[in-house]
Amino acid sequence: MIRVVVADDQELVRAGFRLLLERVEDVEVVAEAEDGEQAVSLVRQYRPDVALLDIRMPTRDGLSATRQMVDDVPATKVIILTTFDTDDYVRDALHAGASGFLLKSSPPERLVTAIRTVAAGEALLDPAVTRRVIEGFTRQAVPAGPGPELERLTDRELDVLRQVARGLSNGEIARELFITEATVKTHVARLLAKLGLRDRVQAVVYAYDHGVVGR
Numbered sequence: 001m002i003r004v005v006v007a008d009d010q011e012l013v014r015a016g017f018r019l020l021l022e023r024v025e026d027v028e029v030v031a032e033a034e035d036g037e038q039a040v041s042l043v044r045q046y047r048p049d050v051a052l053l054d055i056r057m058p059t060r061d062g063l064s065a066t067r068q069m070v071d072d073v074p075a076t077k078v079i080i081l082t083t084f085d086t087d088d089y090v091r092d093a094l095h096a097g098a099s100g101f102l103l104k105s106s107p108p109e110r111l112v113t114a115i116r117t118v119a120a121g122e123a124l125l126d127p128a129v130t131r132r133v134i135e136g137f138t139r140q141a142v143p144a145g146p147g148p149e150l151e152r153l154t155d156r157e158l159d160v161l162r163q164v165a166r167g168l169s170n171g172e173i174a175r176e177l178f179i180t181e182a183t184v185k186t187h188v189a190r191l192l193a194k195l196g197l198r199d200r201v202q203a204v205v206y207a208y209d210h211g212v213v214g215r
Helices: 011-022 036-046 062-072 087-096 108-119 130-140 148-152 155-165 170-177 181-195 200-209
Strands: 002-007 027-033 050-054 077-082 100-103
Touching: 002 011, 002 036, 002 108, 011 027, 011 108, 027 036, 027 108, 036 050, 036 062, 050 062, 050 108, 062 077, 062 087, 077 087, 077 108, 087 100, 087 200, 100 108, 148 181, 155 170, 155 181, 155 200, 170 181, 181 200
Parallel strands: 002 027, 002 050, 050 077, 077 100
Antiparallel strands: none
């Protein structure tokens, strides 16, 4: 069972999410929060698998709450939910440590898929914003330098990291590099471990922050 905390300052929105998720056999909503501070407190108390956070909430916004949750309960994966699809919100959410980003206008089945995906240790960005965000990183990121940890990667792992940073799925990377999807998955797991990263979202941030793309 995937345990979820839902945080949104609008009661009707929270009720809608609960109603949707109550119909999903492998998902349980264990608590609801009406602001960011309460969300952090409930995540500390219940230690859920996933926290669904609105990006704009009183007392503490979703980005600040995400940073605190990642520090306090790293096992809890955060999905940011918002009606705002501006690039800055997405980039800030990724840097804060969120494992997923979805627009509230996304189909219900996409939310369920996102919960299952991040609970399994993967990362998910709404298809409506993924590629645009990657392009934004390309335009605005100021590389901090390659970093000594990159020396731990094999040439193939570095190739895979570049493709991950482009926003490609495992299947797309497999086709791009002429290897199997299972091999891609293995390379991704190894490069995440070597770089000390939690998931693909962090890998995208790392790649652009350290100038991996284009090297």
